[in-house]
Amino acid sequence: MSAELAQGLHHEGAATRSRSASLRTRLVLALGPATVLAGVGWSLVQPWRLTILHPYHQGFWWLVSEPPLYVVVVGIVFRLVVAPALAADLDRRS
């Protein structure tokens, strides 16, 4: 194999890897917002699951229990704590 051909193949491989990593980076960064969106969507479809919207005559535990908000919080925590470092590592590896 000539040096030129080998270099061309090497560049092609690097470009493919880079494209794949970029797609995966976007996917990792989108996981958190997608989860937040799911939580917001759920609260719109089933607003009665959020007792904070109708807080009168609710006990303490019912006011603490806001399942759609839990989903939103998990998405935010994942996006802020896990995703940035993971995306940076993925970019560095590619």
Next chain:
Amino acid sequence: MPHAEMVHWWFGAGILMVALLSLSEAVVGPDVWAMRPWRRYLWPGLAFLMGVLMWPVMTFYTNSTIHMVAHGSWAQTMMLAGASELGLASGKLRSQWWRLCTVLMMLVSGGAFIVHEQQHWLFSRAAFLHHAMGWTLIAGAVFPLLRARRPQSTFAVAGFASVLLVLTVMLFCDRDTAAVFGHISQSAGVPHR
């Protein structure tokens, strides 16, 4: 005391986080995932913590002996699975067969879901979901088993994450007494929420 379904929702939030961590591990691959040591400890640590938190559930939600046995065995195997995965993450455990502890955890958890629900599938939503979650976990145990054989398998990690996502949805759907598919037993109690 919080209602039983609230506890399901809290654990649902924890399992959702484990599912997101596993899903992102499947996306980036095990090598990139392991580049930062703290990240390797995330989901095993969370699994261990949920095992610890299962003890108060066992203590305060002991409706019957079978409830106590189910929640107690659940707590033990969740802690065992979390601890073995922590050992693998730190490098103190080297054999990938330690992942069989996660298989055991899923089988015991599935069994616990099924045996501590004394009612039939369509008695109420909680009864239906307990059966569904139990069988989902038992069937889903194939993914950690696959990972014990092939630690680098993306399919195994993604499958595990998918099982946890399905489990999360079912946990969040759980209500103490509510109809399922428009049906609820007359002896189930007053439907709420």
